[in-house]
Amino acid sequence: MTQMKPEIGAWVSIGAYIVLSLTKLYVGYMSSSEALKADGWNNFTDILASIAILIGLLIAKKPRDDNHPYGHSRAEHISSLIAAFIMMSIGLDVLVNAVQTLKEGEYVKPDLVAVWTAGVSAVFMFAVYMFNKRLAIVTNSQALAAAAKDHLSDVLVSVGTIVGVIGAQLQMRWLDPVTAFVIGFIICKTAWGIFKEASHMLTDGFDDKTLQKYKQDIEHINGVEQVVDIKGRMYGNDVVIDVIICVAPHLNVVTSHDIADQVERLLEQKYGVVYAHVHIEPYEHED
The missing domain is CATH 3.30.70.1350 (Cation efflux protein, cytoplasmic domain)
Known part of the structure; x- marks a missing residue:
């Protein structure tokens, strides 16, 4: 682990999120689960965020030059800001769609395959979280540490999806779009946290x-x-x-x-x- 670089964690995140987002979106639309579709869009935002973080990590590795006497390390924070804006835009879209479904009251009973998809995703994402958390500590990467926090929130989102789908199976069909709303809120909250921390660093904030x-x-x-x-x-x-x-x-x-x-x-x-x-x-x- 000591020989590993932080960008490896970004590549792991991108690969994991591509698989999870495509799977969740496909199963979500096929099983008519608003919660699982929202979870899939959540993972799609994470793909874009992870790509932004990867670009920031690669730029940060560039050596010092005449125009950057302290190096290019702040590129990590800029990439985090870009990721936060992307996540916030998609999070707001998920919130709007969930509110529209609740307002219209046309609830659909999702298929149980959505539960299994969310459960496997939660276990898989927890493994990615543990890997990147440890790698962030070893490499002292702030960007990777922020990504690891997002991974943990993804685990909780998948658990929430399970609750929403099971509730819909038990005749509480409103619980599926409510869960989608909660997921949208979590996406926005995570985006705000990343934005707040990155902007604090970029404006020379210090504890x-x-x-x-x-x-x-x-x-x-x-x-x-x-x-x-x-x-x-x-x-x-x-x-x-x-x-x-x-x-x-x-x-x-x-x-x-x-x-x-x-x-x-x-x-x-x-x-x-x-x-x-x-x-x-x-x-x-x-x-």
Whole structure:
């Protein structure tokens, strides 16, 4: 697993979703199950999202150049945004179709084959979820971690489809389109979550609690009198930290530089920070 690349996970997702979406859409239309059709369209959005993520991962691998001194890592976040827009559009379409079916009240009793299709899909998708979750941890890929979360929601959607179809078999035929509505809502909710996280990263958002941990550890380094300011941002999977520290004013350049090196090593070895910019200022005692 350690030798594997995150784009392998994207390829696995694309292959799985192609099989599942085609199967669910075919069986859904043949068995007249609104829930299974919605589940199939859900997986179709995942194909497009996975392709966008794959493109982002491939672009992110490009080396630094004159126009991109920090590399191309943010391409992952842009691909996540594109995936979110695609998912939201199809999710809204599923919601509209479900509402129309409920409004018209023309319920059709779906065939039990829809239950078996959804059940097998849930088991299969859970296996894909476990694979990509583990791969995301090993490769530290934010995009793949987001994809894994979507896989888990797909498992829950398939379970919901089973409930809807079985309910329709038990004369609660309204439950099938209601389940389709819930699935559409889940698609939109997942899209919003991906959009929110990606836009947070692209606008240089960073967790304040994590920065406080960095600050506390830096202040414990021998020679650091005070941490004046610390900022963080993400470039794809890479963390970039800007920190201003104060040292005793009588220290020479070499000693001050050694302290800055200790700060960089701490952030790299303990937290995996790729880039740390340490600015040094003389410490002034308050009277």
